[in-house]
Amino acid sequence: MDNNIFLSIINSLSGVAFTSRFIVKNRSPIIYSLNFFDNFKDKAIGGFSSERLVENNLFVENVHPDDRMKFFENFLSLGIGENSQCKLRFKTNDGNYIWLKINMIILSRDERFVEIGGVIEIISKEKNLEAIFYTIKEINRLIIKTDRENKLFQSLCDLLVDKLNYVGAFLGDIDSNKLFRLKFFAKNTPEILVEDFKKVTISVDERIPEDRGTVGNAYRTGKVFLVSDTLESESMKPWVTYYKKHGIRSACSIPLYKSGKVEFVLVIYSRTPDLFSEEYMEILDEIKSDISFALEKIDKEKNIKLLSEAIKESPEWFLIADETGTILHVNKAVERISGYSVDEVVGNKLSMFIPDFYPEDFCKELFDRISRGERCECELIRQTKNKNIFYLDTIFIPVFFDNKVYRFVELSRDITKEKLQQERISELTRLYITLSDINQLIIRTDSIRDLYQTVNEILVKDAGFSIVFFVIIDEENKLKIHSFYYQEDGLDNQYDDFLKFIEESYKEELSILIEKGFISAISIQNKEIIYYNDLTISLKTEEIKEKFKCYGFLSSSASIPIFKNNKVIGSIFCCSAKKDFFTPDILRLLNEIGTDISFALGKIEMERFNAMTSTALNSGSDFVMITDKNFKIVYVNDNTQKIFGYTKDELIGKHHSIISSRSQGLGFARRFYRTIRNGQRFADLFIYKSKSGERVYSYTTITPFLIRGEIRFYIAVGKDITQAKSLEDSLKRLKDYDPLTSLLNRNKFIESANEFISIAKYEKKLASVCIINPIGFSSINQAYGFYAGDLILCEIADRIKKTLREYDLIGKLESDMFVVLLKDIATLEDVLNIISKLNLALEKPYEISKRNEILVFFNYGVSFFPNDGENAQTLLERANIGLASIKGSKDRKIGFYKKDFEQRARMKLDLKSRLERAIINKEFILYYQPIFSIKDKSIVGAEALLRWKNNGQVILPMEFIPILEEMGRISDVERFVVDNVCNKLMDWEKREKNIVPISINLSERSFKDENFRKYVIYTIKKYEVRRRMFGIELVERTFVEDFERCLIMLKKFDREGISISLDDFGTGFSSFNYLYRLKLDSLKIDKSFLNNIEKDIRAKSIVESIIFLNKRLNLKTIAEGVETLDQLKILEELGCEYVQGFLLAKPMPEEKFEELIKS
Known part of the structure; x- marks a missing residue:
């Protein structure tokens, strides 16, 4: 194959191509050689270079120990040309593990060497996704099982760290300061990681940088927020130190919803960079949704549990029934109210609570409405297990499934007490209306026949009786129906027949009626109310019982005796068609009605008697006048008007003195009032005055009228003897x-x-x-x-x-x-x-x-x-x-x-004449007697003493003060004293004298005179006298009368800064009862106690007690009349503070006193 083509294929691989030779020794291969192709540059494994991976068998050593043997056994078991795949964990340069997938083929092998070739792929993300999917499964299982929020959060954090190998999972909420508040973290989280996390600031406040991280964004947006590389992200800079310290490279925050808003935020940290990428978003969103759902579920379950518990324990009736009316569930209130147990109720029909007397149509109509899906509210009468009636205020609520009613809930409130109370209130209202109507009748009626007849009518119409009639005892001591009234309910024939039967029965003797059980006869005999809530019980003969059973209005009956002048004269018979009609309230009403009718009979008789008496009184020649206890006229007869010339309206309500001539002297008046107020009759010749001013002579007898031992009225009956008196006066005048x-x-x-x-x-x-x-x-x-x-x-x-x-x-x-x-x-x-x-x-x-x-x-x-x-x-x-x-x-x-x-x-x-001139000529002068501190003998004050300088002679106050008081001129002289002292105090202050407080003696008359007090205040302010520099001395007798007013005056003087001293203490009205209430500055011990203080232990004890008392009351003590060194020494030992007397200084003229205080 063309080499270039081969290289292109290699470079297009997602992994790293390699060849390697292993030395096999004891089935523990050692890398002999490891060669990577050119594509390694862009796809480094764990941060290591190819050369570094070869060194010291690093590649093999960095494979996780749990995965290493699996890897070796995998390729050692293969033959030449055979291929295999394995997944293993590899430790990276920064100490974390990544997942690798190795696809390999055996290129050659012998006893010593094995040569393999293949491709290494980093599959951490895939593995992480796989782990996340597994974790989501665990989370969902957790959501199903967990019913507590705290347990859910803690388990969630533990799962994320334990199952996904995240370095940390933190969950919290946002506090009132908009800061993240940590509440949960995984148990296996390193302690230092948690402690450092608590120290960092994470906020959702957009105004600060700490808001820009994953938490702030997740909380604000409500969406998952990821950061692939925490060290490179600009938004994560506030926490970069924390991330570097703990090797955190990826971060994720998941917002968790509760009640429709973000309530919590879950923060996840990983040491693997780029772990959280956008492809994770859907999975993390699912976690967000699942946990938010779980929170809502827990909340709902908690509310349902609370609601269920509340319903169970509720005092109100709660019941669930199916669409057929079969009861499925009830709470405790149903058991308590109905008397049935849960087992007796569940499975039964609702009709078990419906009383027999309930209309069938009503029950059927109600059930039909509920079955149609209507919500029904009504008041229902139900019955208990014991057939007792109770009342429910009920709501029926239909519950739908597939648009059909398949359950309904009955919520009810027990209103039995309210219903009974309403009935009771209604009954009481009826009773009080009855009583009110009868009382109104009593006030206005003057006829016994009208009274009886109208009471019958009121008791039938207002109180609800079937029939009522009055029974009276005639001259032959037999009963007789006086008057009657019955209901207009179509039973007239029965009522008439019943009355005829009673009239016929009453022809017998009273004793026979009692034997037969006639209730009216028993009531009259016993002089008390007799009642039966089943009338037939009282009857003694079967014949009468059978007769009474024919009447439909005779279930309950009562008889109330009627009295007149404390003697039974008859009774009121009343009956009702209701059984148990006579409750305690009804009986109280009947008792009060009986009392009121007895009172009304006495009232009518009294009014008749009064009318006759009034006629008799007005027919005579005497005058009659009645006053109340306060002598206000309440009654006069016609002759009173004729004799005195006043009309009745002019006299009624006036005081009896309106006809007094006031010519019989004070002694006569006192003797008159003293006698009659003692409850005794007074009779004498009275001289009255008519409206025209003429004298009217009458021999009058006045008698107090007592009610319950208390005088309420005075009755005066007088004979006009004016003409006879005129003749008598003429004779008497000649004689006297x-x-x-x-x-x-x-x-x-x-x-x-x-x-x-x-x-x-x-x-x-x-x-x-x-x-x-x-x-x-x-x-x-x-x-x-x-x-x-x-x-x-x-x-x-x-x-x-x-x-x-x-x-x-x-x-x-x-x-x-x-x-x-x-x-x-x-x-x-x-x-x-x-x-x-x-x-x-x-x-x-x-x-x-x-x-x-x-x-x-x-x-x-x-x-x-x-x-x-x-x-x-x-x-x-x-x-x-x-x-x-x-x-x-x-x-x-x-x-x-x-x-x-x-x-x-x-x-x-x-x-008196000379004193009047002395006031006009200003002959009064002031002497001053210093008051000394007993400690250092310094002058602390002085008493201004009044003297009268007449014809060159100085007269002491004891010779003229009582006369001034008798003349009523003492206040005039004391005004002079006040003005003189205040003027002198101002003068001394201006001349920078050693000024001391000056006190004056004030009479009781001046002290209690408000105008004099105002004059004192005016004068003090006029001469700008400082507070407490001017004082008054009062003797004890000042406070004997009108003590409370004296207290007010003392407070007024004190408020103006005037010092107050109690003079001559112990010689007058001495009482601790008032002393503590007086607003005083000092108290002066009278000279009489000092005279014998050296020899008389009792005198010394009294002085000591006064000093002690003053200290407790925070008063200064001044001893008057100190004349010997022994007295001074004893006073100092007893703790007296100030002294005054001839020993230290006699009263002296103003000039000498000035020199003394100057020195």
């Missing part, structure tokens, strides 16, 4: 009054004064008797005559009445003297003020004629209750003694029974 002045005479004055004194003793009130004496009045009679004198006496009486209070008592004594009883005085000196005011009025000129006026002068004699006497006669006598003591005196107008009263009163009046 001075005919000239119409004032009380001596006897009546004493009597009236004693009435007041008896009350004043009980209420601990003060009073004064004052005799008014016109001086030298006899000379007026002599000069101007008795007529002029009488006119002046009348004018004096009139001026006294106008000047004094309305409730003070005024009398005319013999000749020309007058007397007054001054009631309810606050202090003894108040009498001087009243007399002074009275004297001003009395000593004004008196007109004798149009041309003549005269002056009359007066003096007064005074005594006090209870100091000078405890009855009017004694007080009058001692006032007379007081008057006698000043007769002939030119400079004294008022004489007291006891002189020290006069002196004290005059001094007090004088002091």
Whole structure:
């Protein structure tokens, strides 16, 4: 053959042509020579040159040990000219194996040498494809057997590495940061390969380079993505270090779908370059499709399993039947609801659940609709194994195969409870309508006959009874049907016959009816509701039982006793055609109806009685008035309107005081209210006032009306005695009054004064008797005559009445003297003020004629209750003694029974007058007493103390502060103190003095006055006083009344930066109950506790307790009145922080205090 032709044939071969001689030694050939043809250049085997393959028997040594003997045995068994083929694995230059196919022929052989020739082809791709096909088969087997996603993924990775010799198979998903998250890898993957893989970044975020690899492309496109050479590919550069380190030359990523989208990515690495080429794509696509299918299959199977389990355990009815209605499958709910077991149900027909009373047409029509493929929804009544009824809300769903119904599913919800509840609600609604209608009837009816008849009708129409009738007991103690009502259901003849039978039976004695079992008689005898849900049970004779069975409306019956004035007067008989009609709710209704009807009977009788009573009340001459417990008028009779002139509408709803004349005094009113509010009857002469303003005299009795022990109304019955009283008053006036002045005479004055004194003793009130004496009045009679004198006496009486209070008592004594009883005085000196005011009025000129006026002068004699006497006669006598003591005196107008009263009163009046001038003239000054730190004796503050500088004398506050409080002028003076202190604080600060906080004593009146608080705040801001530099000191009694309001005021002062100290602690209303709630800065221990602190262990213990308490409450402790070194030492030992007292510094004028703080 032409050599060129031969070379052309050789070069056209897909493999490498070779010849080789082997030395055969112990059946272990050694290559003696190996020659390759020219085509080797383009088809190098495993990266080795032809020369390298010959060296050291390399070709034979690199054949896989498992394949080497097969290769030798193959050509050693052949004869010359025989050919053979073998496939073997060959280790390449980079340590990986490739598949080779060798077609060979024996060219020659002898005992020592064998010479062969042939062609070597690299068939790795074919082998890999073969392995992949085998692996796909394994994968499909895995898909069929595996029902868990994790197991599928792990087995897949293991198959790819173990069966296809890939260096790595990694499977993962994409996290929220768009990074590949490794979840599975082959178990035989080298550990370092896995650890390094975890460290690299693989992303599907198109904005970064790590997205351009196989994973990113596969995830985004949803297609398999291959890279034949990882070291040469531009897109794989981010991971080239990793690939070089582990010899990875080919890469492939397969997207795996789940629920229609890429959920996972499978990454495969091989050390063989060009392993993944386009011809692999179809196979890899198949892997993608198979695994994606498997994921969907696992998901569906899991859902089916969950659904199956859910259906099995569902509380709702689930059933599958075939097209004939034979039951194939049921869940537990069917067993539970129906009472049948699964074995009893499966294989049976659906009709096993249908009750006997169900219409056949309905069942047939329903089954026909389902068989036609219609979806049916309906409510069905079914029966249990025990024949009990239950209700289902059902859906029938047909299932088709080959366009025919071959199964259907019944889904049902047990609505038995709902149905029963609906029936119960309907029944209760009917019952409440019945009760409401009867209550409305009770409200509007005034006829017993109408009541009975209408109740019968309501019970039949609303409550659903067949027949109802009232039974009453007559005078002969026999039963009688009073009224009846029955249903309009075509059974009129039966009802009439039944009523005739009952009327005939009721002619017998009550005891005989009870023996025979008549329910009405038993109910009346036992005074309770009697009911039977099967009426024949109650009847004792067969004859009556048979009679009653003829009536179709007598299945259940009841009898309710009716009471009037706590006595049984009859009953209501009611019956129903339904068995078991009387449920607990029906019985409760009947009980309430019985109670309501008994109430209605009493109400009708009461209204009749009230009508008769009202007629009787309006026929008499007395007035009748009824008020509620708050004295609002709720009833008046006709005579009340006539006597007082008001219409009924003008009086009803008004307070009873509308007819009060308010002329009987406070004592009478108190006695009246005290008596009737204690539940006692009150009777007395009342002076009323008519609409026209005229007085109406009535002897009235007022009686409290109690309900369950509580006063609800007051009933007043009065006799108008105005005309008789007018006559009596005329006689009484002659007896009790001075005919000239119409004032009380001596006897009546004493009597009236004693009435007041008896009350004043009980209420601990003060009073004064004052005799008014016109001086030298006899000379007026002599000069101007008795007529002029009488006119002046009348004018004096009139001026006294106008000047004094309305409730003070005024009398005319013999000749020309007058007397007054001054009631309810606050202090003894108040009498001087009243007399002074009275004297001003009395000593004004008196007109004798149009041309003549005269002056009359007066003096007064005074005594006090209870100091000078405890009855009017004694007080009058001692006032007379007081008057006698000043007769002939030119400079004294008022004489007291006891002189020290006069002196004290005059001094007090004088002091008040001087204090008024002191306020106007600004005679008040401030002294300052420092407060010292007990540790270093430094001045930490001061208390501003009020002094009164009068006529060069400095007066201490205890002598005038109580008077200022009594006068109501204390706040005026304290405003001066606030202004002065704030001004001084500003002045010291401007002059850079060593300024310390200053506190002032504040009265209860000023502290509780909101306007005073605003003034303090205004003044502080006006003088720009810093926070906590101005303080107030309050005594304990400030908080006794209206504690909550005090707390609010304290908080307001505190918010403005004013420090607050509690003064004289322990001497007043000391209570831990309020102390912890007070917003305080410091607490001052009163001087009285320090007086005996050296000797009295109890006093020391109290001080120690106060100091301890202050520390717990975070309050500063200031001890007042420290006068000895021993006191100071003890206080320091007890932990007291601050002291104040004469030992360290007395109160001092402003100038001295300035010098002290300066130093």
